Amino acid sequence: MTVNKPVPCSIDDIRGIQEWLDEMALQGLFLVEFNRRFDRAEFDLDDPRPVRYRLDPMGRDKRKDKEREEPYAQMGWKFVAHIPRWYNIYSCDDRSAPELYSDHQSLAIAMDPLIRRQIRNNCILTLAAILVLCLPFLVSPLQTLENFILWTDPRSLFFFCLYLVSVLFCLPLLALDVRRLLRIRDTLAQGLPLKAKRRWNRPSFYAWWIPLYLCIFMLPRLLFPEVGWDICGLVDFTPSRPWPDIVQTEGAGPRPLEETLYPQGYATFNSSWFAPIQEFSSADWYVRLPSEDSPHLSGDYWTGVRYVRARSPAIAELIYRLERGKEVRYQREAPSYPNGNHITDLQPFRPWERPGVDRAELASYHRRGQDIWTVLLLRGNDVLMVEYSGLARPEDCIPLFLEALDKEAAP
Amino acid sequence: MAGREKGPLTEPMYYVLMSFLSRGMCGTEVTEFVERKTAGRVRLGPGTLYTLLAKFQDEGLIAETEVDGRKRTYQITEKGREAFREELDRLRACVNNGEEALG
Numbered sequence: 081m082t083v084n085k086p087v088p089c090s091i092d093d094i095r096g097i098q099e100w101l102d103e104m105a106l107q108g109l110f111l112v113e114f115n116r117r118f119d120r121a122e123f124d125l126d127d128p129r130p131v132r133y134r135l136d137p138m139g140r141d142k143r144k145d146k147e148r149e150e151p152y153a154q155m156g157w158k159f160v161a162h163i164p165r166w167y168n169i170y171s172c173d174d175r176s177a178p179e180l181y182s183d184h185q186s187l188a189i190a191m192d193p194l195i196r197r198q199i200r201n202n203c204i205l206t207l208a209a210i211l212v213l214c215l216p217f218l219v220s221p222l223q224t225l226e227n228f229i230l231w232t233d234p235r236s237l238f239f240f241c242l243y244l245v246s247v248l249f250c251l252p253l254l255a256l257d258v259r260r261l262l263r264i265r266d267t268l269a270q271g272l273p274l275k276a277k278r279r280w281n282r283p284s285f286y287a288w289w290i291p292l293y294l295c296i297f298m299l300p301r302l303l304f305p306e307v308g309w310d311i312c313g314l315v316d317f318t319p320s321r322p323w324p325d326i327v328q329t330e331g332a333g334p335r336p337l338e339e340t341l342y343p344q345g346y347a348t349f350n351s352s353w354f355a356p357i358q359e360f361s362s363a364d365w366y367v368r369l370p371s372e373d374s375p376h377l378s379g380d381y382w383t384g385v386r387y388v389r390a391r392s393p394a395i396a397e398l399i400y401r402l403e404r405g406k407e408v409r410y411q412r413e414a415p416s417y418p419n420g421n422h423i424t425d426l427q428p429f430r431p432w433e434r435p436g437v438d439r440a441e442l443a444s445y446h447r448r449g450q451d452i453w454t455v456l457l458l459r460g461n462d463v464l465m466v467e468y469s470g471l472a473r474p475e476d477c478i479p480l481f482l483e484a485l486d487k488e489a490a491p
Numbered sequence: 492m493a494g495r496e497k498g499p500l501t502e503p504m505y506y507v508l509m510s511f512l513s514r515g516m517c518g519t520e521v522t523e524f525v526e527r528k529t530a531g532r533v534r535l536g537p538g539t540l541y542t543l544l545a546k547f548q549d550e551g552l553i554a555e556t557e558v559d560g561r562k563r564t565y566q567i568t569e570k571g572r573e574a575f576r577e578e579l580d581r582l583r584a585c586v587n588n589g590e591e592a593l594g
Contacts, residue, residue: 092539128538134538136538139545147561148537148541150561151518151519151537151561152541153538153540154519154527155522155536157536157537170538178534178535178536179536179538180536180537180539181536181538181539181542182533182534182538182539183501183502183503183534183539185501185503185504185544186503186538186539186543187538187539187542188500188537188543189543189546190534190542272499282531333544430551440590
């Protein structure tokens with residue numbers, strides 16, 4: 081018959097584990113094996129008798145460890161089980177047999193490979209954790225920053241910060257783990273005996289640790305349910321600024337538009353202080369032009385407005401740079417796009433002096449028979465990007481947008 | 492030739508190295524030698540013995556000369572002899588100093 085018991089000692093508590101196993105033997109419980117996680121041990125039931133259990137740190141070579149079993153057995157020590165990557169466990173019921181390690185210094189020497197292995201593993205773990213956190217920033221820093229700032233769920237940002245803090249908290253723990261082992265080795269190297277540490281109750285530890293863990297990870301959902309963005313379509317959307325639609329922008333040009341207008345787009349809002357962006361709206365107004373009326377134009381004819389209201393001018397500045405970077409990437413790649421989607425006659429972003437704005441840049445190109453221009457504007461906390469294809473010139477249209485930027489939308 | 496460079500030998504190390512001075516030995520013979528030599532004062536546990544044998548082998552103080560199944564025989568090297576002599580000189584100096592101090 082076997083009995084399963086939780087292990088009340090840490091894995092580096094050599095003396096504690098040995099004493100606990102010795103006590104179990106006196107209660108008639110004889111070790112069979114430890115589980116992989118080293119949180120439970122399996123025992124055989126038999127008549128109680130004194131048996132010494134001793135831990136032999138695993139060496140560099142498993143084959144050599146295995147070869148030792150026979151000579152150990154000749155000297156009275158029988159292999160019982162192992163704790164993966166840490167120790168081989170031997171038992172001896174012959175009271176006259178010498179200790180497995182008859183002096184502490186030799187045990188200190190035997191611990192060397194184990195400590196080296198632990199240092200190496202912890203270093204690999206540390207590097208892996210740092211790499212996983214930094215990889216997106218290393219591979220594509222601009223894209224990552226963009227994803228961060230424009231994330232639609234700010235709780236993701238919270239989780240990233242939580243992981244970052246967890247990693248920063250765990251890295252010193254790994255160092256302490258190695259330090260603890262080095263101290264054990266130093267104690268033994270000085271010829272001093274190890275002391276058993278205080279035992280602990282694993283089930284009760286898990287009983288408070290699991291709820292705490294759940295609390296930490298449920299925290300954003302429990303405490304910040306309102307932090308999430310409100311998303312709505314253009315039908316339900318009242319933008320914070322009354323942006324001109326395509327009819328108005330066309331009105332500024334030589335040919336007032338009479339065709340039916342098709343709006344599309346969406347907006348997201350967030351009033352939480354956790355969200356770096358308070359409002360993001362993307363609205364397109366377009367019409368399908370009959371080709372016989374406008375032989376010089378074909379396909380859709382549109383105005384696209386992307387507006388961001390940031391929490392601060394610094395964030396607005398960052399978003400401006402991100403939006404510009406995204407557009408520049410498009411303009412760089414688009415000349416080679418297939419299926420007629422490529423652009424020609426590109427005039428990349430250039431400063432565009434406009435009164436009343438912190439920064440303005442203008443780019444233009446030709447696509448599918450249409451002249452298209454793109455304007456990026458930064459003013460205080462506001463970032464505005466307008467893309468337009470039509471007959472009006474930017475000098476005529478942009479004042480309408482600047483005017484809208486000054487106005488609050490009617491409630 | 493310089494002997495061991497890693498500080499003084501511990502008592503079990505000293506006796507294990509001593510056991511190889513007269514001839515090559517296997518692990519069990521080393522244990523018996525040490526126990527006999529010290530009249531039972533120093534008893535080597537198997538963990539201690541095989542850890543020290545592996546360490547001495549790594550440091551080049553002893554060399555494996557014969558493998559017969561699981562039984563391995565080792566012999567002291569010149570470096571090992573030198574290390575033993577150095578340790579002996581150190582111990583002799585310690586004893587002399589102690590005797591001088593006692594008068």
